[in-house]
Amino acid sequence: MGQTEPAEALRQTAHDRVYRELRARLIGGRMAPGRSVTLRGLAAELGVSPMPVREAVGRLVAERALEMKANRRVSVPEMTxxxxxxxxxxxxxxxxxxxxxxxxxxxxxxxxxxxxxxxxxxxxxxxxxxxxxxxxxxxxxxxxxxxxxxxxxxxxxxxxxxxxxxxxxxxxxxxxxxxxxxxxxxxxxxxxxxxxxxxxxxxxxxxxxxxxxxxxGSLQADAPETGQGEAALTRGGL
Amino acid sequence: MGQTEPAEALRQTAHDRVYRELRARLIGGRMAPGRSVTLRGLAAELGVSPMPVREAVGRLVAERALEMKANRRVSVPEMTxxxxxxxxxxxxxxxxxxxxxxxxxxxxxxxxxxxxxxxxxxxxxxxxxxxxxxxxxxxxxxxxxxxxxxxxxxxxxxxxxxxxxxxxxxxxxxxxxxxxxxxxxxxxxxxxxxxxxxxxxxxxxxxxxxxxxxxxGSLQADAPETGQGEAALTRGGL
DNA sequence: CTCCGGGAAGCGTGATCACAATTCGAAGCT
DNA sequence: AGCTTCGAATTGTGATCACGCTTCCCGGAG
Known part of the structure; x- marks a missing residue:
């Protein structure tokens, strides 16, 4: 599932694998807006140490594909x-x-x-x-x-x-x-x-x-904070 | 020197400071294309441990403001x-x-x-x-x-x-x-x-x-690999 | 029953260390 | 003198640990 190749054969690092996995989940709509993720949680889920997850998440935050709130916690951005x-x-x-x-x-x-x-x-x-x-x-x-x-x-x-x-x-x-x-x-x-x-x-x-x-349609049209208007469609994610 | 505020008061982390510093250098043209940087080098230069630099550089790589070559080494991208x-x-x-x-x-x-x-x-x-x-x-x-x-x-x-x-x-x-x-x-x-x-x-x-x-003008017009055609203008950078 | 406070758990952050791969240098051979 | 080769230094990567901070939960006071 595509991403543009930044290089050729450097995709065998752990953080890059995590990065691509999260990317695929986001593009595929498998992570509901507003859902918050944790470094250790993703690490345990993906079978790696928190370290590569930290780097992958940091990259996605830079791309604004993930959002870092003021409490330093990371979540899928909600959009108006x-x-x-x-x-x-x-x-x-x-x-x-x-x-x-x-x-x-x-x-x-x-x-x-x-x-x-x-x-x-x-x-x-x-x-x-x-x-x-x-x-x-x-x-x-x-x-x-x-x-x-x-x-x-x-x-x-x-x-x-x-x-x-x-x-x-x-x-x-x-x-x-x-x-x-x-x-x-x-x-x-x-x-x-x-x-x-x-x-x-x-x-x-x-x-x-x-x-x-x-x-x-509605799409959290008047409740931009909750982002759960389409809960029936976005399923649990993860 | 501007970047859009992702949040309000979380800019006091070391990695964010490094990120903004490198960003300013890139936007300001203070890093010559083709120049390669190292994690430990930047860390020593900025007075932090390699750790925050790793995260900052990772983010810039994700934005393609920096480039990771096949040898895993990071440098300022050269562009055709x-x-x-x-x-x-x-x-x-x-x-x-x-x-x-x-x-x-x-x-x-x-x-x-x-x-x-x-x-x-x-x-x-x-x-x-x-x-x-x-x-x-x-x-x-x-x-x-x-x-x-x-x-x-x-x-x-x-x-x-x-x-x-x-x-x-x-x-x-x-x-x-x-x-x-x-x-x-x-x-x-x-x-x-x-x-x-x-x-x-x-x-x-x-x-x-x-x-x-x-x-x-010339601008490495026919030598996209060296990227040194404008060396007189781009000065040492770092 | 409600509200509040304190402690435990979990969070991101940063430092340090170990490791494999790569690069670079100098010595040695042809 | 030029080229090869081997070793030391440097690189990115990942793991582990310690530190503040926030969040959450549970028990006690009102």
């Missing part, structure tokens, strides 16, 4: 609807352009992979497999973005997903009734047709639709 | 002209909008502060004080951006400055001969006139000019 809207604005500002620049780098094999991923996505959607859906959606987008070969845009976009991740689960719960246009399908067609502008628009619309599903 | 161009694209995509959203939040006192900062900037420019110029430029931009009150946009933009910082020094060396329009002055006028669009355009042009000064 406004925060989410700004995150989505940033995504709209960056991702369509990344897709546009990626177009030339997407070969036939990548297109086939996109089709396969999108099929999996639909299956997960019908089977009610939230984890699978989120993972497939992430894979779909970043299969495109990574083709632009940018060491700047892709990590930047990933940092946005990292922060939206915990709220992505909400989208799933509302996607059944609001499904109108399949922007993924439109994106694939644009890629096959070599139409960069159509691809950028498809990505933009896909983001906007997700945004609409997120902010359209 | 393409990397810089992408960074600048992201700045153009985010900063004008942040300024637009900030307009309403800029009161008279902030305008006065902007004028003062811009005056200082000009002075540093005439006196040849690179550090002062870079610091004033940073202060000017973020006085505006912070007024938008976004916990998303401002940190995101700051992460971009963090990565461009080591190359900012190059801009200064070329600014004397290429100075055409004072975009800062235009920005202040737009703020006073309440013209959001003019403000956004002024910011965009200011970014573009800096970009032009950066990629216009």
């Amino acid at each position: 609807p406004r925060d989410i809207a700004e995150l989505v604005f940033a995504r709209e500002a960056l991702e369509p352009e990344a897709a546009r620049r990626a177009l030339a780098g997407i070969d036939r094999k990548a297109v086939a992979r996109l089709r396969r991923t999108d099929d999996e996505l639909e299956q997960h959607l019908q089977l009610g497999n939230v984890e699978g859906y989120v993972a497939a959606n992430h894979a779909f987008h970043f299969t495109i973005y990574r083709a632009c070969g940018s060491a700047v845009l892709v990590p930047l976009i990933e940092s946005l997903w990292l922060r939206i991740g915990p709220f992505m689960r909400v989208v799933y719960g509302r996607i059944g009734t609001n499904w109108v246009v399949d922007h993924h399908e439109a994106a694939i067609r644009a890629i096959e047709g070599g139409d960069a502008e159509a691809l950028a628009l498809a990505i933009r619309d896909d983001i906007r639709e997700g945004m609409g599903l997120m902010t359209g | 002209p393409r990397d810089i161009a992408e960074l600048v694209f992201a700045r153009e995509a985010l900063e004008p909008e942040a300024a637009r959203r900030a307009l309403a939040g800029i009161d008279r006192k902030a305008v006065a502060r902007l004028r003062r900062t811009d005056d200082e900037l000009e002075q540093h420019l005439q006196l040849g004080n690179v550090e002062g110029y870079v610091a004033a430029n940073h202060a000017f931009h973020f006085t505006i951006y912070r007024a938008c009150g976004s916990a998303v946009l401002v940190p995101l933009i700051e992460s971009l400055w963090l990565r461009i910082g080591p190359f900012m020094r190059v801009v200064y060396g070329r600014i004397g001969t290429n100075w055409v329009v004072d975009h800062h002055e235009a920005a202040i006028r737009a703020i006073e006139g309440g013209d959001a669009e003019a403000l956004a355009l002024a910011i965009r042009d200011d970014i573009r000019e800096g970009m032009g000064l950066m990629t216009g």
Whole structure:
């Protein structure tokens, strides 16, 4: 489950493994906003000493994927609807352009992979497999973005997903009734047709639709402190 | 020297002090690209144990403000002209909008502060004080951006400055001969006139000019591995 | 029953040590 | 003289421990 490679074969350190594990949980929406984590707790859970966890958590705090409160305690950030809207604005500002620049780098094999991923996505959607859906959606987008070969845009976009991740689960719960246009399908067609502008628009619309599903409903709309408005959807996490 | 406040009074930890110090050095262009740093070296230099340095450096690596090579050694990243161009694209995509959203939040006192900062900037420019110029430029931009009150946009933009910082020094060396329009002055006028669009355009042009000064010259243009093309401008750093 | 206070448990932080890998130096060989 | 080679020093990593601080819980006073 993707992250952009900062180097090649240095992923065998304990702290990096912890970092990637937590990252995957956040992007996959497996950690509910507001949930607090502890160094020793994660260490025991992941079978390592608190030391690598300290480093991994520190990195995620720097990326604002985790939040350090005044008491020095670490938790998954809660975001106001406004925060989410700004995150989505940033995504709209960056991702369509990344897709546009990626177009030339997407070969036939990548297109086939996109089709396969999108099929999996639909299956997960019908089977009610939230984890699978989120993972497939992430894979779909970043299969495109990574083709632009940018060491700047892709990590930047990933940092946005990292922060939206915990709220992505909400989208799933509302996607059944609001499904109108399949922007993924439109994106694939644009890629096959070599139409960069159509691809950028498809990505933009896909983001906007997700945004609409997120902010359209309650989503702790008037109780930003509790962050438990979507408790039924976010499940226990951990 | 600004960073967005993640919390209020937790800046008295050693690792946070180290983090902010290194951040300031990077944004201020006081660490030359390609320069490698060591945990124990920084620890001795800053008068702390290697432990807080480890955490601070880890965070900066996560933000890609520092780079961890395959040998696990940490250094200031070298960037290709393409990397810089992408960074600048992201700045153009985010900063004008942040300024637009900030307009309403800029009161008279902030305008006065902007004028003062811009005056200082000009002075540093005439006196040849690179550090002062870079610091004033940073202060000017973020006085505006912070007024938008976004916990998303401002940190995101700051992460971009963090990565461009080591190359900012190059801009200064070329600014004397290429100075055409004072975009800062235009920005202040737009703020006073309440013209959001003019403000956004002024910011965009200011970014573009800096970009032009950066990629216009050599800047390790064909030797991305050495990164010493601008050695005369980047000075020893450390 | 409510409220408050004190102690124990748990928290992040930082220091120190051990270890494996890498780097760098100088000596020795061809 | 140039190249190889071997060893010492340095590096990041991880574990363990001690220290303040906060939080939580449980018992006692009102």
